[in-house]
Amino acid sequence: xxxxxxxFILLLVLWFALLLFMPKQALYYKLEEFLLxxxxxxxxxxxxxxxxxxxxxxxxxxxxxxxxxxxxxxxxFTLLFYTxxxxxxxxxxxxxxxxxxxxxxxxxxxxxxxxxxxxxxDSQGLFGNVSGYVSLVEPHIRLDFNETKxxxxxxxxLKQDEKGWFYETTF
Amino acid sequence: MKxxxxxxxxxxxxxxxxxxxxxxxxxxxIAWLWLPSGGIxxxxxxxxxxxxxxxxxxxxxxxxxxxxxxxxxxxxxSINDIVLLAIYDTKxxxxxxxxxxxxxxxxxxxxxxxxFILEGAGINIARFTKNSKSYExxxxxxxxxxxxxxxxxxxxxxxxxSNKVEKIVGEVVDAGxxxxxxxxxxxxxxxxxxxxxxxxxxxxxxxxxxxxGFQITFVRKDSPFAKLGVQRGDIIKSINGQxxxxxxxxxxxxxxxxxxxxxxxxxxxKNEEMELEYEIN
Numbered sequence: 001x002x003x004x005x006x007x008f009i010l011l012l013v014l015w016f017a018l019l020l021f022m023p024k025q026a027l028y029y030k031l032e033e034f035l036l037x038x039x040x041x042x043x044x045x046x047x048x049x050x051x052x053x054x055x056x057x058x059x060x061x062x063x064x065x066x067x068x069x070x071x072x073x074x075x076x077f078t079l080l081f082y083t084x085x086x087x088x089x090x091x092x093x094x095x096x097x098x099x100x101x102x103x104x105x106x107x108x109x110x111x112x113x114x115x116x117x118x119x120x121x122d123s124q125g126l127f128g129n130v131s132g133y134v135s136l137v138e139p140h141i142r143l144d145f146n147e148t149k150x151x152x153x154x155x156x157x158l159k160q161d162e163k164g165w166f167y168e169t170t171f
Numbered sequence: 172m173k174x175x176x177x178x179x180x181x182x183x184x185x186x187x188x189x190x191x192x193x194x195x196x197x198x199x200x201i202a203w204l205w206l207p208s209g210g211i212x213x214x215x216x217x218x219x220x221x222x223x224x225x226x227x228x229x230x231x232x233x234x235x236x237x238x239x240x241x242x243x244x245x246x247x248x249s250i251n252d253i254v255l256l257a258i259y260d261t262k263x264x265x266x267x268x269x270x271x272x273x274x275x276x277x278x279x280x281x282x283x284x285x286x287f288i289l290e291g292a293g294i295n296i297a298r299f300t301k302n303s304k305s306y307e308x309x310x311x312x313x314x315x316x317x318x319x320x321x322x323x324x325x326x327x328x329x330x331x332x333s334n335k336v337e338k339i340v341g342e343v344v345d346a347g348x349x350x351x352x353x354x355x356x357x358x359x360x361x362x363x364x365x366x367x368x369x370x371x372x373x374x375x376x377x378x379x380x381x382x383x384g385f386q387i388t389f390v391r392k393d394s395p396f397a398k399l400g401v402q403r404g405d406i407i408k409s410i411n412g413q414x415x416x417x418x419x420x421x422x423x424x425x426x427x428x429x430x431x432x433x434x435x436x437x438x439x440x441k442n443e444e445m446e447l448e449y450e451i452n
């Protein structure tokens with residue numbers, strides 16, 4: 001019993017130390033390198049490292065050199081077995097208004113070890129509430145618009161079934 | 172002497188600190204060996220504006236300068252010599268393309284051809300006057316229906332019975348040396364990007380793995396894009412002086428396309444560079 005207790009304490013210390021000493025900023029730069037291969041760039045004004053998190057302020061997102069939008073705050077939070085990325089006040093370029101909502105108050109992406117093949121997605125904005133998932137196996141995205149507020153401008157890119165309006169694509 | 176700490180507690184604290192040190196060391200080595208020390212900054216292209224526009228065709232903003240022509244004292248000719256190829260007629264402007272004695276000419280309202288003065292146009296006719304007499308020339312219809320003729324709106328339509336506001340579909344009218352694009356057509360494509368890719372395919376042109384420009388991969392027959400005069404294989408070099416060598420440059424043009432009054436598209440077809448002129452009305 002003593003051995004098991006010791007093992008768990010050791011595991012806890014190991015896990016805590018891993019998170020505590022994790023070079024979060026350097027890992028974020030590595031993520032930037034990976035995104036660059038897919039022609040995505042994030043230009044942030046400042047970076048703040050927390051105990052378990054990393055926060056980017058006033059980020060501009062570019063895809064293939066095109067500025068898609070700005071995000072006031074991006075928060076990365078991880079416990080290793082549970083990771084969450086939260087985007088606050090996402091403003092997309094006006095020219096994308098026919099494809100997506102141009103103002104998103106909050107977008108939350110969550111990956112957990114108990115659902116390793118999917119990233120769940122929740123979003124809130126003028127369009128109401130959106131929930132969905134990104135399947136990492138297929139790969140496939142589905143977003144369900146739970147409310148149909150202010151979706152007229154980008155309805156053209158949505159589909160409809162018995163549950164309501166949804167967006168679906170593969171990548 | 173009384174011991175302050177029991178030896179096993181001291182040993183455990185040492186173990187704990189050693190573990191922290193090892194993990195810190197591991198992370199340090201990972202960061203040193205594999206992780207970058209700095210981020211990637213986006214260096215945007217400076218938004219370059221065209222130094223000049225080759226043509227300024229907007230009818231409402233300024234008068235098109237015309238060179239004084241020496242008119243012949245007496246002009247002879249028959250109205251039958253004039254073949255009407257295309258009409259563009261709005262409230263403010265009437266432009267027609269005619270074929271006269273084997274030559275194609277573009278004339279606007281008030282211009283003379285063989286002594287016949289263009290007075291106006293209808294849906295498929297052009298009205299001329301000569302020596303106080305009126306003449307009408309009907310639109311020539313090719314067997315192959317190769318003409319791009321339409322009226323963009325029915326505002327000038329003579330029929331007073333049609334008060335209905337017709338939906339502007341938008342057309343591309345061939346005016347000889349340039350093509351006239353209906354603004355509603357442009358606005359439609361600006362709003363519906365998907366419709367662009369149904370009619371025209373544009374692929375990346377890479378050199379040594381770097382994007383050098385864009386090449387047209389297909390143009391759907393009878394689509395407005397086919398009427399623009401572009402063909403499969405054409406390389407888009409520039410639009411209104413802006414080099415199209417990046418997505419950013421292409422998107423910049425796409426974003427501002429609604430506010431353009433005229434457009435100069437430079438393409439490379441095989442080894443020849445060509446300039447296509449468009450008026451947006």
